[in-house]
Amino acid sequence: MDTPNAEVDALVRREYQHGFVTDLESDTVPPGLDEDVVRLISRKKGEPEFLVEWRLKAYRHWLTMAEPRWANVDHSPIDYNEISYYSAPKSKEDGPKSLDEVDPKLLETYEKLGIPLEERAALAGIAVDAVFDSVSVATTFKDKLAEQGIIFCAFSEAVREHPALVEQYLGTVVPYTDNFFAALNSAVFSDGSFCYIPKGVRCPMELSTYFRINAAKTGQFERTLVVADEGSYVSYLEGCTAPVRDENQLHAAVVELVALEGAEIKYSTVQNWYPGDENGVGGIYNFVTKRGDCRGDRSKISWTQVETGSAITWKYPSCILRGDHSVGAFYSVALSNLRQQADTGTKMIHLGRNTRSTIVSKGISAGRGQNSYRGLVQIGKGAENARNYTQCDSLLMGDRCGAHTFPYMEVRNPSANVEHEATTSKISDDQLFYCRQRGIGEEDAVSMIVNGFCKEVFRELPMEFAVEAQKLLEVSLEGAVG
Amino acid sequence: MLEIRDLRVAVDGKDILIGLDLHVAPGEVHAIMGPNGSGKSTLAHVLAGREGYEVTGGEILFEGHSLLDLEPEERACAGVFLAFQYPVEIPGVNNTYFLKAAVNAIRRHRGQSELDAMDFLTLVREKLGVLHLDESLLRRGVNVGFSGGEKKRNEIFQLALMEPKLAILDETDSGLDIDALKDVAHGVNALRSPERSTILVTHYQRLLDHIVPDRVHVLSGGRIAVSGGSELARELESRGYDWVREEAAAGA
Ligand SMILES: Nc1ncnc2c1ncn2[C@@H]1O[C@H](COP(=O)(O)OP(=O)(O)OP(=O)(O)O)[C@@H](O)[C@H]1O
Numbered sequence: 265m266d267t268p269n270a271e272v273d274a275l276v277r278r279e280y281q282h283g284f285v286t287d288l289e290s291d292t293v294p295p296g297l298d299e300d301v302v303r304l305i306s307r308k309k310g311e312p313e314f315l316v317e318w319r320l321k322a323y324r325h326w327l328t329m330a331e332p333r334w335a336n337v338d339h340s341p342i343d344y345n346e347i348s349y350y351s352a353p354k355s356k357e358d359g360p361k362s363l364d365e366v367d368p369k370l371l372e373t374y375e376k377l378g379i380p381l382e383e384r385a386a387l388a389g390i391a392v393d394a395v396f397d398s399v400s401v402a403t404t405f406k407d408k409l410a411e412q413g414i415i416f417c418a419f420s421e422a423v424r425e426h427p428a429l430v431e432q433y434l435g436t437v438v439p440y441t442d443n444f445f446a447a448l449n450s451a452v453f454s455d456g457s458f459c460y461i462p463k464g465v466r467c468p469m470e471l472s473t474y475f476r477i478n479a480a481k482t483g484q485f486e487r488t489l490v491v492a493d494e495g496s497y498v499s500y501l502e503g504c505t506a507p508v509r510d511e512n513q514l515h516a517a518v519v520e521l522v523a524l525e526g527a528e529i530k531y532s533t534v535q536n537w538y539p540g541d542e543n544g545v546g547g548i549y550n551f552v553t554k555r556g557d558c559r560g561d562r563s564k565i566s567w568t569q570v571e572t573g574s575a576i577t578w579k580y581p582s583c584i585l586r587g588d589h590s591v592g593a594f595y596s597v598a599l600s601n602l603r604q605q606a607d608t609g610t611k612m613i614h615l616g617r618n619t620r621s622t623i624v625s626k627g628i629s630a631g632r633g634q635n636s637y638r639g640l641v642q643i644g645k646g647a648e649n650a651r652n653y654t655q656c657d658s659l660l661m662g663d664r665c666g667a668h669t670f671p672y673m674e675v676r677n678p679s680a681n682v683e684h685e686a687t688t689s690k691i692s693d694d695q696l697f698y699c700r701q702r703g704i705g706e707e708d709a710v711s712m713i714v715n716g717f718c719k720e721v722f723r724e725l726p727m728e729f730a731v732e733a734q735k736l737l738e739v740s741l742e743g744a745v746g
Numbered sequence: 747m748l749e750i751r752d753l754r755v756a757v758d759g760k761d762i763l764i765g766l767d768l769h770v771a772p773g774e775v776h777a778i779m780g781p782n783g784s785g786k787s788t789l790a791h792v793l794a795g796r797e798g799y800e801v802t803g804g805e806i807l808f809e810g811h812s813l814l815d816l817e818p819e820e821r822a823c824a825g826v827f828l829a830f831q832y833p834v835e836i837p838g839v840n841n842t843y844f845l846k847a848a849v850n851a852i853r854r855h856r857g858q859s860e861l862d863a864m865d866f867l868t869l870v871r872e873k874l875g876v877l878h879l880d881e882s883l884l885r886r887g888v889n890v891g892f893s894g895g896e897k898k899r900n901e902i903f904q905l906a907l908m909e910p911k912l913a914i915l916d917e918t919d920s921g922l923d924i925d926a927l928k929d930v931a932h933g934v935n936a937l938r939s940p941e942r943s944t945i946l947v948t949h950y951q952r953l954l955d956h957i958v959p960d961r962v963h964v965l966s967g968g969r970i971a972v973s974g975g976s977e978l979a980r981e982l983e984s985r986g987y988d989w990v991r992e993e994a995a996a997g998a
């Protein structure tokens with residue numbers, strides 16, 4: 265017999281079905297970054313004075329910082345002067361005109377993932393606004409939100425239409441001094457989304473479809489700000505199971521969430537960027553700063569993420585539990601296949617009294633993927649009766665991949681109750697044979713095992729998204745079964 | 747039902763089976779006995795299509811068709827069932843969910859409609875009683891944390907649900923207490939019919955007290971060394987295997 269897991273290896277050695285090359289002309293400034301470039305970005309977007317100043321301060325601070333080296337990932341150095349920091353929104357003429365011009369393989373993937381027809385065009389880069397506006401559902405959707413005073417728009421639109429709100433909250437959760445990538449993002453961010461839910465309003469729908477369309481247009485330095493005013497509720501879905509066109513290797517996004525008294529934000533992400541080939545060439549580096557601030561008493565923020573894409577993921581959606589009785593949660597599935605590296609986890613910062621947090625992390629490593637969980641649970645001096653439960657499970661497929669956990673705990677209040685559980689398991693040829701002997705085909709067996717492993721996280725996703733995420737994992741692990 | 751002719755199997759370049767012949771007619775129960783390491787599990791795995799075994803010669807016909815060309819799941823769908831000597835644990839996959847997937851995979855293959863949750867539950871309830879399997883095991887992960895005996899009962903429970911044409915039980919009796927042994931035997935006997943056949947791999951007469959075999963074979967030296975009726979098993983119990991080896995050596 266050759267290696268005991270030869271079968272598992274063959275199964276995970278699948279190629280990325282979604283990769284495709286684009287060759288778009290765009291209105292781009294020359295590569296490199298200095299104060300003039302920062303001013304230019306701001307001017308092109310017609311931003312108010314406070315924002316130019318803020319960007320410049322961020323830029324100056326960024327110059328004093330060094331790229332972090334502590335993550336368990338490995339990549340060739342990024343030359344920040346090789347990057348072009350402004351590229352005009354693509355005009356409609358640049359993209360394909362209709363679905364007929366789109367790579368049939370890509371359409372096949374959309375089909376497999378069950379992406380609604382009207383969205384496929386947008387994702388494939390076809391004159392998005394026209395397509396989207398023609399969908400009457402979308403128009404009703406916008407009207408319905410506006411009726412209740414909910415603001416949900418592109419970040420640049422928010423800067424124009426609601427500058428006071430932006431000024432009040434921007435950078436209050438993730439200050440530009442926070443870390444290297446957050447500073448860079450603050451200086452040069454391109455666009456993103458803004459969302460404000462007024463007092464006592466329960467957002468009547470998942471904020472998803474709209475964003476999905478937006479996602480196809482947002483650049484590499486995306487900025488998102490979600491503010492839930494007192495007693496409001498919103499469920500926000502970011503990203504998309506379908507591969508989105510992208511030519512930028514470095515992605516450094518910032519997401520800030522603010523939950524005021526009694527408010528609840530559920531933020532779900534599915535990320536499926538190009539992971540690179542078997543040798544790790546060409547994938548996207550995803551260095552994201554996501555943080556939620558439970559600013560008011562009894563507020564709640566939960567992060568749910570399914571990460572299957574990118575060559576390198578560096579991402580720690582976190583919660584600051586400032587308000588008394590506030591609740592934070594983090595549910596994550598991270599898959600690394602091929603030569604993907606994922607260093608992801610969360611920080612739960614307990615400051616208020618009777619605060620609670622839950623962390624459930626599921627790491628799947630296949631091929632030569634490396635998956636690290638890095639989590640910090642911090643209980644401040646004043647955080648009486650804080651509770652945390654952390655569960656951290658790893659699933660290995662084959663024997664050339666790796667799983668690592670780095671749990672950190674800092675407890676400064678003796679009344680705290682912090683629990684941590686961790687397991688590592690492996691999909692073996694024995695398990696696959698057992699399933700097959702019972703009539704279940706190999707790929708079905710793998711997805712059954714993987715879905716079983718992830719179910720606690722999928723349960724947290726909105727129903728539709730959960731089904732998509734499940735399919736996405738299947739597609740991501742689909743392989744040359746011989 | 748099953749016709750094995752001159753089967754030769756090697757593992758890691760080492761010959762394990764060197765010319766095994768076996769004929770199992772529909773409705774028959776055959777017991778295969780033999781010393782540790784003689785190749786009983788190897789035979790069972792080769793029948794089920796486990797990778798890693800090199801078939802270097804001979805053929806296996808199941809209902810007249812070669813099994814060797816089929817994938818493991820195709821063999822399962824065709825009606826070959828293996829109760830494992832060491833059932834594997836699959837954490838996170840709910841046992842009921844797994845059983846339903848298995849039953850429906852086979853129903854699909856047979857061109858039958860898939861069972862929905864309610865129909866499946868009815869089927870499960872019906873079969874559970876026979877085996878005295880604790881219902882709580884159905885809500886756990888497949889075999890996860892099951893005791894040795896519970897794993898074996900679960901195998902026979904699957905057998906009862908899948909109703910295969912050919913059931914191969916690899917030492918299902920090992921490690922069972924007396925009550926469990928009776929339940930397992932009861933489960934197997936309940937499936938006995940003129941259309942179904944069973945191969946029991948066992949070391950002990952006590953299973954054969956409950957499931958009386960039509961034929962008993964001793965696997966030794968890579969082939970069937972001796973065959974006989976159910977009295978052969980009792981003889982082995984009292985005399986051991988040495989005489990079989992000597993007789994086989996003399997006969998060769
Ligand atoms: N994967 C393997 N690699 C190397 N040798 C193997 C492998 N599988 C089986 N063998 C060898 O093949 C021979 C037959 O093993 P097998 O498990 O079929 O015996 P058995 O008759 O079932 O024994 P037991 O009564 O102990 O269950 C043994 O010598 C065993 O060591």
Ligand SMILES: [Mg+2]
Nearest residue numbers: 786787788831
């Ligand atoms: Mg054996």
